[in-house]
Amino acid sequence: MLNLVLFGPPGAGKGTQSQKLIDKYGLIHLSTGDLLRGEISQGTELGLEAKKLMDEGLLVPDAVVIGMISNKLDANKDAKGFIFDGFPRTVAQAEALDTLLESKSSAISGMVALEVDDDELERRLLLRGKDSGRPDDADPAIIRKRIKEYNDKTTPVAGYYKNQDKFTSINGIGSIDEIFSAIVAVIEKY
Numbered sequence: 001m002l003n004l005v006l007f008g009p010p011g012a013g014k015g016t017q018s019q020k021l022i023d024k025y026g027l028i029h030l031s032t033g034d035l036l037r038g039e040i041s042q043g044t045e046l047g048l049e050a051k052k053l054m055d056e057g058l059l060v061p062d063a064v065v066i067g068m069i070s071n072k073l074d075a076n077k078d079a080k081g082f083i084f085d086g087f088p089r090t091v092a093q094a095e096a097l098d099t100l101l102e103s104k105s106s107a108i109s110g111m112v113a114l115e116v117d118d119d120e121l122e123r124r125l126l127l128r129g130k131d132s133g134r135p136d137d138a139d140p141a142i143i144r145k146r147i148k149e150y151n152d153k154t155t156p157v158a159g160y161y162k163n164q165d166k167f168t169s170i171n172g173i174g175s176i177d178e179i180f181s182a183i184v185a186v187i188e189k190y
C-alpha cells in the first residue's frame with residue numbers, strides 16, 4: 001500500500017501535484033483543505049467554525065481534522081493507498097495518523113516536501129486568489145499569516161518523519177511536470 005504525505009507551505013503545489021499523482025497511481029486523495037471547504041459550502045456547523053479560522057489564515061483544531069481523516073480512511077477500506085495533502089499539519093496530527101494507520105495494519109510510506117521561497121508562495125496564492133474566490137488567497141496579510149502558521153506549527157512535522165527516516169525534500173520551483181517527475185522518482189524508491 002502506498003501512503004504518501006505531500007508536504008510544503010501554502011501554495012507550494014501540493015494540490016496541483018496530488019491531482020497528477022492520483023492519475024498515475026490510482027490513490028485516494030485526502031486534502032483536509034478540500035474537506036473543510038466542502039463543509040463550508042454545505043453550511044455545516046463544523047464548516048461555520050472552520051471558516052472563521054481559515055479566513056484568518058489560522059489552523060483549525062487538531063481534533064476536527066483528525067476526525068475527518070479517520071472517517072475517510074474508514075470509508076475507503078479497499079483503497080490502493082492514499083495521498084495526504086495538507087495533513088498532517090501539526091506533530092499531534094502526525095502522531096494521530098500513525099495510530100490510525102497502525103490500527104489498519106498500514107503505515108506512511110514516506111513524506112515528500114516541496115521547497116518554495118516565501119516570495120514565490122505569495123505570488124502564486126495572490127494569482128490563484130483572482131480566480132478561486134478563496135478569501136484566504138485574496139489578502140497579502142492573510143497569506144503571510146498562513147506562512148507564519150506553517151513556520152511555527154507545521155515545519156516540526158518534517159522532523160517527525162526525518163526521525164523515522166521517511167523524509168525527502170525536493171525543489172518546488174520549476175515546471176509542474178519537472179516537479180512531478182522528481183516526486184515520482186522518490187516514490188519509485190519506496
Ligand code: B4P
Pocket residue numbers: 009010011012013014015016017032033034036053054057058059060061062065085086087088089090093124125127128136146172173174175176179
Ligand atoms: P489548503 O487547502 O491545504 O491550502 P493550501 O496549502 O493553500 O493549498 P496548496 O498548497 O494545496 O495549493 P497549491 O500549492 O497546489 O489549506 C487551507 C486552510 O485550511 C489552511 O490555511 C487551514 O486554515 C485549513 N487547514 C487545512 N488542513 C488543515 C490541517 N490539517 N490542520 C489544520 N488546519 C487545516 O496551489 C497554489 C497555487 O500555485 C495554484 O494556483 C497553482 O496553480 C500554483 N502552482 C502550483 N505549482 C506551481 C508551479 N510549479 N509553478 C507555478 N505555480 C504553481
